[in-house]
Amino acid sequence: xxxxxxxxxxxxxxxxxxxxxxxxxxxxxxxxxxxxxxxxxxxxxxxxxxxxxxxxxxxxxxxxxxxxxxxxxxxxxxxxxxxxxxxxxxxxxxxxxxxxxxxxxxxxxxxxxxxxxxxxxxxxxxxxxxxxxxxxxxxxxxxxxxxxxxxxxxxxxxxxxxxxxxxxxxxxxxxxxxxxxxxxxxxxxxxxxxxxxxxxxxxxxxxxxx
Amino acid sequence: xxxxxxxxxxxxxxxxxxxxxxxxxxxxxxxxxxxxxxxxxxxxxxxxxxxxxxxxxxxxxxxxxxxxxxxxxxxxxxxxxxxxxxxxxxxxxxxxxxxxxxxxxxxxxxxxxxxxxxxxxxxxxxxxxxxxxxxxxxxxxxxxxxxxxxxxxxxxxxxxxxxxxxxxxxxxxxxxxxxxxxxxxxxxxxxxxxxxxxxxxxxxxxxxxxxxxxxxxxxxxxxxxxxxxxxxxxxxxxxxxxxxxxxxxxxxxxxxxxxxxxxxxxxxxxxxxxxxxxxxxxxxxxxxxxxxxxxxxxxxxxxxxxxxxxxxxxxxxxxxxxxxxxxxxxxxxxxxxxxxxxxxxxxxxxxxxxxxxxxxxxxxxxxxxxxxxxxxxxxxxxxxxxxxxxxxxxxxxxxxxxxxxxxxxxxxxxxxxxxxxxxxxxxxxxxxxxxxxxxxxxxxxxxxxxxxxxxxxxxxxxxxxxxxxxxxxxxxxxxxxxxxxxxxxxxxxxxxxxxxxxxxxxxxxxxxxxxxxxxxxxxxxxxxxxxxxxxxxxxxxxxxxxxxxxxxxxxxxxxxxxxxxxxxxxxxxxxxxxxxxxxxxxxxxxxxxxxxxxxxxxxxxxxxxxxxxxxxxxxxxxxxxxxxxxxxxxxxxxx
Numbered sequence: 025x026x027x028x029x030x031x032x033x034x035x036x037x038x039x040x041x042x043x044x045x046x047x048x049x050x051x052x053x054x055x056x057x058x059x060x061x062x063x064x065x066x067x068x069x070x071x072x073x074x075x076x077x078x079x080x081x082x083x084x085x086x087x088x089x090x091x092x093x094x095x096x097x098x099x100x101x102x103x104x105x106x107x108x109x110x111x112x113x114x115x116x117x118x119x120x121x122x123x124x125x126x127x128x129x130x131x132x133x134x135x136x137x138x139x140x141x142x143x144x145x146x147x148x149x150x151x152x153x154x155x156x157x158x159x160x161x162x163x164x165x166x167x168x169x170x171x172x173x174x175x176x177x178x179x180x181x182x183x184x185x186x187x188x189x190x191x192x193x194x195x196x197x198x199x200x201x202x203x204x205x206x207x208x209x210x211x212x213x214x215x216x217x218x219x220x221x222x223x224x225x226x227x228x229x230x231x232x233x234x
Numbered sequence: 235x236x237x238x239x240x241x242x243x244x245x246x247x248x249x250x251x252x253x254x255x256x257x258x259x260x261x262x263x264x265x266x267x268x269x270x271x272x273x274x275x276x277x278x279x280x281x282x283x284x285x286x287x288x289x290x291x292x293x294x295x296x297x298x299x300x301x302x303x304x305x306x307x308x309x310x311x312x313x314x315x316x317x318x319x320x321x322x323x324x325x326x327x328x329x330x331x332x333x334x335x336x337x338x339x340x341x342x343x344x345x346x347x348x349x350x351x352x353x354x355x356x357x358x359x360x361x362x363x364x365x366x367x368x369x370x371x372x373x374x375x376x377x378x379x380x381x382x383x384x385x386x387x388x389x390x391x392x393x394x395x396x397x398x399x400x401x402x403x404x405x406x407x408x409x410x411x412x413x414x415x416x417x418x419x420x421x422x423x424x425x426x427x428x429x430x431x432x433x434x435x436x437x438x439x440x441x442x443x444x445x446x447x448x449x450x451x452x453x454x455x456x457x458x459x460x461x462x463x464x465x466x467x468x469x470x471x472x473x474x475x476x477x478x479x480x481x482x483x484x485x486x487x488x489x490x491x492x493x494x495x496x497x498x499x500x501x502x503x504x505x506x507x508x509x510x511x512x513x514x515x516x517x518x519x520x521x522x523x524x525x526x527x528x529x530x531x532x533x534x535x536x537x538x539x540x541x542x543x544x545x546x547x548x549x550x551x552x553x554x555x556x557x558x559x560x561x562x563x564x565x566x567x568x569x570x571x572x573x574x575x576x577x578x579x580x581x582x583x584x585x586x587x588x589x590x591x592x593x594x595x596x597x598x599x600x601x602x603x604x605x606x607x608x609x610x611x612x613x614x615x616x617x618x619x620x621x622x623x624x625x626x627x628x629x630x631x632x633x634x635x636x637x638x639x640x641x642x643x644x645x646x647x648x649x650x651x652x653x654x655x656x657x658x659x660x661x662x663x664x665x666x667x668x669x670x671x672x673x674x675x676x677x678x679x680x681x682x683x684x685x686x687x688x689x690x691x692x693x694x695x696x697x698x699x700x701x702x703x704x705x706x707x708x709x710x711x712x713x714x715x716x717x718x719x720x721x722x723x724x725x726x727x728x729x730x731x732x733x734x735x736x737x738x739x740x741x742x743x744x745x746x747x748x749x750x751x752x753x754x755x756x757x758x759x760x761x762x763x764x765x766x767x768x769x770x771x772x773x774x775x776x777x778x779x780x781x782x783x784x785x786x787x788x789x790x791x792x793x794x795x796x797x798x799x800x801x802x803x804x805x806x807x808x809x810x811x812x813x814x815x816x817x818x819x820x821x822x823x824x825x826x827x828x829x830x831x832x833x834x835x836x837x838x839x840x841x842x843x844x845x846x847x848x849x850x851x852x853x854x855x856x857x858x859x860x861x862x863x864x865x866x867x868x869x870x871x872x873x
Contacts, residue, residue: 075797077797077801080854080855113856114854114855114856117854117857118857118858118859118860118863122859123859123860123863123866124866
């Protein structure tokens with residue numbers, strides 16, 4: 025299921041978790057685009073571990089071989105789909121990712137590429153969901169902190185259920201490819217990328233059309 | 235006797251050389267046979283007068299072909315296609331024969347002869363066209379489907395044509411031939427000679443009723459009886475007996491044997507023995523039809539061609555242009571768009587093999603004079619020779635123009651799911667089949683036990699009786715189109731042989747095979763199976779896990795033990811296989827293998843045990859941080 029990345033200045037590991045890909049309108053587009061990217065190792069977790077029997081050895085080896093780790097998933101109950109949580113529980117072991125001698129991930133970059141059904145207005149302190157997306161993803165941010173990963177802002181698409189009808193996917197996909205390019209060439213402005221609410225705002229309109 | 239062998243050898247040799255060469259050049263097998271005949275007949279002069287006698291014999295291939303065509307036509311499927319068949323096919327036949335008859339009459343021929351010629355040229359070549367569609371992967375396009383409807387209608391229409399042609403006999407021709415060749419016309423074996431008209435009618439109705447009713451009710455018990463004997467050659471003999479018997483019956487009552495065979499084919503289309511029957515008749519049909527085409531090629535008068543080449547070539551081109559025009563109009567009427575319109579137009583512009591049949595039939599019935607026969611045969615043959623050229627024109631010139639901006643092709647491939655062949659529909663095959671069918675995959679099920687096939691049919695699963703280890707059987711089951719084959723038969727040796735054959739003949743096809751045990755699994759793997767499963771492995775694991783649960787082990791823990799077992803088994807299976815393979819002697823399970831096997835058992839034992847007792851085991855997963863972890867963390871923060 026994975027296409028091993030070739031040598032490039034930054035190697036990206038994309039861990040994609042989507043249990044219902046036949047119904048996917050946005051994530052499958054992004055994942056397929058990433059599969060074409062030379063610097064990306066694209067892993068479809070649900071295809072590789074349909075019975076949740078995750079190989080810890082294999083996954084840790086993958087982490088060691090890459091510089092950027094991306095979780096790609098649709099938001100399920102303000103969190104990751106079950107398999108990606110299982111992946112965290114199993115792979116990020118004491119002595120590997122944290123605790124005594126657990127420095128394997130130190131200095132790597134980490135981000136989430138997510139889609140959310142609700143509108144951006146709903147993900148506000150005074151909105152329907154009472155928290156912003158960044159706030160809701162804080163467990164992952166803290167996971168990155170403990171494992172010494174550099175946490176970047178999430179790359180998020182809101183209102184994903186109607187993105188297709190509203191013709192927003194093409195632009196989002198172009199942003200995604202641009203972001204992967206930038207990450208691969210190690211040209212991302214880390215302090216800017218850490219502070220943003222949403223990485224989709226990282227690029228200016230004119231950047232996109234270059 | 236030696237003379238016969240020599241002749242048979244010449245025919246076979248010509249076919250063996252010419253047909254593969256013709257196929258290599260994309261000309262198709264029909265043209266290969268014609269060329270073979272052309273070479274051994276007019277060109278080299280190796281065969282001569284006897285071709286006529288052989289041709290009568292070879293025409294039996296046409297009877298068999300119609301039997302097979304009939305078997306392809308389930309009455310229900312035929313009914314569903316009625317609009318396309320009658321619309322496309324009927325219109326094509328009517329318009330083309332009308333146009334050509336008209337032109338022939340203008341050219342000064344009598345209406346009987348003109349009509350015969352019209353009918354001959356209205357037919358196209360099923361053999362060449364369907365084969366080419368398949369070779370070029372065009373079957374699923376709208377154009378090809380239209381063409382198929384037309385060809386099917388033509389194949390059916392041949393039967394009334396065979397009935398019609400004797401009525402067009404020219405009296406003066408008939409008397410001339412009767413005088414010169416009285417002994418040849420010695421068809422003294424007719425039962426109905428001299429019967430009064432009403433009795434004759436009754437006899438005909440009775441024999442047709444016998445074929446239909448008998449085919450429906452008597453054939454099944456007969457086939458079941460024969461199949462239960464388990465003797466392959468007797469089944470073949472039964473199939474041949476059936477076709478020959480019907481041909482003989484029809485001959486006795488003065489009807490066309492082809493018509494009878496066709497009827498019997500339709501009656502048997504729903505039978506569970508259909509694929510097996512087809513597989514048995516197919517080789518005979520193929521050889522006899524091949525022989526028929528060779529005799530046609532051998533019988534071509536080269537002299538006629540060299541003397542009248544301008545006339546013959548212009549008639550050929552004329553016929554093809556008019557046929558194409560009619561087809562183009564029909565394509566317009568039926569709203570075929572883009573490249574499909576051109577595909578229909580170009581693919582069917584030739585005359586076909588049934589043209590030859592009609593020509594020789596018309597000759598026997600004194601409808602056509604000898605010089606006209608030679609000319610017509612040349613035109614039919616030439617137009618068939620030109621067909622591959624038309625397909626090349628379509629592929630190289632027309633397709634590229636429609637490739638962009640046309641959603642046709644994408645649309646066409648949607649329902650083109652590769653089907654799955656399942657060999658063996660016992661307890662194992664049934665579950666595989668149900669899972670596939672529930673997910674809308676098309677399966678073709680073959681089983682050699684006719685009771686099992688009956689049982690499946692009673693519970694609504696469409697299974698066919700047939701021996702999947704026979705290449706011919708797999709061909710009729712559509713192995714060319716299949717993308718996957720599941721082998722779940724009980725006979726271990728046959729399963730290994732099947733894997734070998736299928737991997738050799740269809741390397742692209744994925745083979746999923748059930749193994750009986752470890753040793754059988756290795757042999758299947760060596761033979762080239764893509765995926766193997768031991769028949770009891772997973773159920774035994776499941777039972778083991780349930781036993782653990784019943785003994786009070788936590789269900790999730792039991793599940794994990796099962797996973798651990800499976801993982802280690804999978805990791806070690808390659809090592810064991812190599813050890814098994816390395817041992818060249820007859821005793822496959824030698825000491826080295828035994829040792830490795832014991833090692834595997836030990837590995838599994840260790841893994842399962844450690845997980846149960848030891849916190850820091852080799853089996854990882856959800857291992858909590860060490861007990862002093864929280865204090866360590868606080869200390870780090872202070873630093």
